[in-house]
Amino acid sequence: MAKPKKTPRPKAETPKGFRDYFGAEVTARAEMLQAIAGVYHRYGFDALETSAVETVEALGKFLPDVDRPNAGVFAWQEDGEGEKPGDWLALRYDMTAPLARVYAQHRNDLPNPYRRYAMGPVWRNEKPGPGRFRQFYQCDADTVGSASMGADAEICAMLADTLEEVGIPRGDYIIRVNNRKVLNGVMEVAGVLDPANPDAMEAERGIVLRAIDKLDRLGVDGVRALLGVGRKDDSGDFTDGAGLSDAQSDVIMGFMQAKRDSGAATVARLRELVAGSQTGEAGVDELEEIADLLAAGGYGPDRIEIDPSVVRGLGYYTGPVYEAELTFEIFDEKGRKRQFGSVAGGGRYDDLVRRFTGQEVPATGVSIGVDRLLAALTAKGRMQQSVQGPVVVTVMDRARMADYQAMVAELRQAGIRAEVYLGNPKNFGNQLKYADKRGSPVAIIEGGDEKERGVVQIKDLILGAKIAETATHEEWKDRPSQFEVPRDQMLDKVREILEGQGK
Amino acid sequence: MAKPKKTPRPKAETPKGFRDYFGAEVTARAEMLQAIAGVYHRYGFDALETSAVETVEALGKFLPDVDRPNAGVFAWQEDGEGEKPGDWLALRYDMTAPLARVYAQHRNDLPNPYRRYAMGPVWRNEKPGPGRFRQFYQCDADTVGSASMGADAEICAMLADTLEEVGIPRGDYIIRVNNRKVLNGVMEVAGVLDPANPDAMEAERGIVLRAIDKLDRLGVDGVRALLGVGRKDDSGDFTDGAGLSDAQSDVIMGFMQAKRDSGAATVARLRELVAGSQTGEAGVDELEEIADLLAAGGYGPDRIEIDPSVVRGLGYYTGPVYEAELTFEIFDEKGRKRQFGSVAGGGRYDDLVRRFTGQEVPATGVSIGVDRLLAALTAKGRMQQSVQGPVVVTVMDRARMADYQAMVAELRQAGIRAEVYLGNPKNFGNQLKYADKRGSPVAIIEGGDEKERGVVQIKDLILGAKIAETATHEEWKDRPSQFEVPRDQMLDKVREILEGQGK
Incomplete structure (x- = not known):
C-alpha cells in the first residue's frame, strides 16, 4: 500500500456542484422511486438499467433543455491500443439517449412496442448554482415503436396516478398538454415557417419559442416586444427581436392565449388559429384525440388539461408535449411565496432512434425530476424528516x-x-x-x-x-x-x- | 436541434466492459438491495449516498484488491478558470474512499461512532473480461470511530443475517475471520518483519502474502517453493521466491494450516505460533474476543469461523479481516463443478481517514458484491427469472x-x-x-x-x-x-x- 507521506493532505470536499445525502434523504428517495416503479409496472412498463457510462458517439448532442444551450457532459478518452486512439466515453446526461441506443442495439430481441422505465442519477457538466447540482435523479417511462396517441394519453394518466401515489393530492398538481405540430401550424400561419423550406427562418422561430417561454416573467408587452423589434431590459441590455409584424405577432399571441375553460373549447380555438396549415390541423387532431381518451378514462381537467402556453421542450419534441406542475405555494429562499412549478415533463420524439438506424421510430415518454419532487414534498411538510434511531x-x-x-x-x-x-x-x-x-x-x-x-x-x-x-x-x-x-x-x-x- | 446529417451513423453499442440490465435483472437487484438495507438498518446503520464523482485528490490510490495492482479509475479534468487549472475528477471505485472523505468533511456534525451503509454502482477502469464488468454494485456497512472488537463481531453477525435474509440458507455459506496482526506476528517470528524497522523486507512480505493466497491453486509444495527459491510453472515461466529458509517457511506454513476444529483450538494454536511477538499476541487476543462475542450471540462455527488461511485483503486491512464464501457447488462456464466462492469481504482499516485529518480514526466495515450474490442465487435457481407480463x-x-x-x-x-x-x-x-x-x-x-x-x-x-x-x-x-x-x-x-x- 502506497503511503502518501510527503504529499500535502487532500481536501475533504465533494467536487463543486455535487453533494452527499444522509439518512432520511436517502431512504425517502428510495421509497419514492419504489412507489413510482410500482405505478410504472402496473401500466405495463418493464425495468431497464443501462450503465452510467456511454460512448460520446452513442450519446450524441441531444440535450433537451433549450434554455441550457451550454449544458455539457462529463467526458474522457479511453487509453488507445497501439496506433488506435481510445473511444471517448461520457456519463449519461439523461435516460432518453441511452434508451435510443438500447433500442437500436437490441431492437430485434425487444417486444414491439418496447415499453420501459428507468431510474437513476444523470450528470450534467454545467455551472453549479444554489440548489442546482450536477448529479440528480430522473425516473423515466417511454413507449418506443408506437405512433398511437393512446401511448401519449396513457403517459399523462400515469403521471397523474404517480403524483397521487407519492403523496401529491388531486388539486395540488396539474398536467398540461400541448403539441409541437400546433405550434408549427401557428408558425406557418404567422409566416415564420415555410413547409416547403423548413430550415429557413430557424433563427426567428428560436426567438419566438424563447419569447413564448418568458410570458410569465415578461408579460404580454415584453413578449410582444421580443416578437417584434426587440426589448431593452431594466439593466439596459438589449435583446434582439424576431422582427415579426404586428399581424404576425397577433397570431403567435393568439396561440399563447388560446386556452379556454374546457378542453373542447381550447381545441376549437386552436383549430381556428391553424386553419390552412396541414401540420397544424394534424396537431389539433392529436390534441383532441388525447383529450377524448383522457376523458374516457376519467381524467378530467382537474388533473390534465390542454394548455397552449406550455412550450418548454417544444423545440425538442415532435408532437404532443406534456408537463406536470405542482400548483401549491411554497416560500422561496428569500421568503417570497411562489408556485412550486414543474416536476416532470415529456413528449413525443419520433426521430431519436433514426440517428442509429436510419429508420424513423415513433416514441413518447416522460421524465420525473425525483429530487425536485422530493423537495416539493419536503416543502409541504409531507416528508419524513428523520429515520427513527436505534x-x-x-x-x-x-x-x-x-x-x-x-x-x-x-x-x-x-x-x-x-x-x-x-x-x-x-x-x-x-x-x-x-x-x-x-x-x-x-x-x-x-x-x-x-x-x-x-x-x-x-x-x-x-x-x-x-x-x-x-x-x-x-x-x-x-x-x-x-x-x-x-x-x-x-x-x-x-x-x-x-x-x-x-x- | 442540430441534425447530424453528414456524420456517419453512430454505433449502437455499450462501451467495452459495460452492459444493460433488463426487467427481472433490475427488479431482482432492487429487491435484494432493499432486503440488505433492511438488515443494515436493524443493526443501527444509517443510509449515506455520496455522489458518483469525487476529486481524484480525495479518492487517493487505495484500491483494496492486492491482486489487481493495475486497477485504475475513470478520471477527467475540469475546465479551468483563467490561469487556474481545473480539478481532476473521477468516478468512485469503491464506497470506502468516499466514506473516508465524508467522515473527514462532516466529522463535527456526525454521531461518533458513525455507522453508515451505502449501496450503488462503483466503477473500475480495468481490462474487461468475460463476466467481468467495469461497473458493478457494492453494498457496504462501516463503523467509523470505534476501536471495539464488538464492532467487528457485529459486522460478521450482520453479514450472516444478511445472507440468510436474501435467500442463502444456513449451511450454504461460511464467514471466515482472520487478523492482520496475527499475520504480522507470524512474519516477525519467521524473521521477515522487524518491528523496529517495519519498512524493511516489504518485497519479501509481498511475495509471502501472494504465495499464501495461492494455497488453493498451487498446493503446499507450490507455496513452499514460492516462500523459498521460487517456482517454475507448467509453461516454464519462473516466479521469484521470497528466499526464506526452511525454518522460516515452516512458520508461515504453520500459520496457513493453523485451523482446528473449534475456534478456541485455532486461537490456541495461533497463540503458540506468534509467541514472543507483541503484535501477534494482540492479534490473537482480538480474534479470541471476536470468537467469544459471536459465541455469546449464538453465531457458531456453522456460520462464522476463525480461519488463518484467509489472506485476501490482509495487505490492506490493519486488524480483523472477514470474508463470506458460498459453499455450494455450481457449474462454471466449462461445465465443471466448482464452489461459488467469495461474495463479501471486509475488515478493520484504522488509518484511512488519517490522509485527510492527520488523526488516526479506527474503522471497520464490510462490502457485499451484490452482482455476484445475484449470480449465485440465479445459479442455484433461487431467483425469479422473469417479471409477470401485463x-x-x-x-x-x-x-x-x-x-x-x-x-x-x-x-x-x-x-x-x-x-x-x-x-x-x-x-x-x-x-x-x-x-x-x-x-x-x-x-x-x-x-x-x-x-x-x-x-x-x-x-x-x-x-x-x-x-x-x-x-x-x-x-x-x-x-x-x-x-x-x-x-x-x-x-x-x-x-x-x-x-x-x-x-
Missing part, C-alpha cells in the same frame, strides 16, 4: 460486551432496530449524548448492580426529552421515564415503550 | 381506443398490471405475438360483434401455451382456455384466471 444498549462494563451484544441480538431478532454503544464507554454522558444524536427512542442500562439483581434499566428517551422541555408541566411531572424490569422482560418492556411512542 | 387488451377497432383504455384503467385500478396494445393493430397475429413476448398471462378481445352483444373474450395465455405444448394430453384437452363473459364481469374473470395461474 435502541442503544449502553456499556457500563467493558468486560461484559458479550452480555450487551446478546441484548441487541434479542431486540434485532424481534425486528427492533438496536445497537450496542461502540465508542469509548468510559464517559457515560457521551453514551447518552450519542443516543440523543442518533434520535434513539430507548436506552438500556445494565451495570454491575443490575446484573447482580437480574434486572435492567430502560430509559424512554422521547418521554425524557418531553419532560426536560416542559419540566413544570403537570401532565409529565409524575410520569416516570425510566423503568427497572427483570432482564427477561426487557424485550416486552421495550416493545411497550416503542408502541406508546408511536401513538 | 394483461394485454387487444385492439380490434382502432376507433374504439377509448373503450380499450377504459378496460385497462379498470384493471389497473384493481392493482392488475395491464396495457392496451399500442403497436399497429392491423395484424391481429402480431398482437398475440406481442402478448407472448411480454409473458402476458391474459389477453382480452372485444371486436364489433362482442361490443354489440356486451361481452368480451378473455384468453388464458398460460393455459393456452400448455395446451399447445401437450396437445394430445388428456388433462388439458377438454379445458377451455378462452372465455366469453359479459363486459361488466371482465375484472372478476381476469382476477379468477390470474389466481388460478398463481397456484
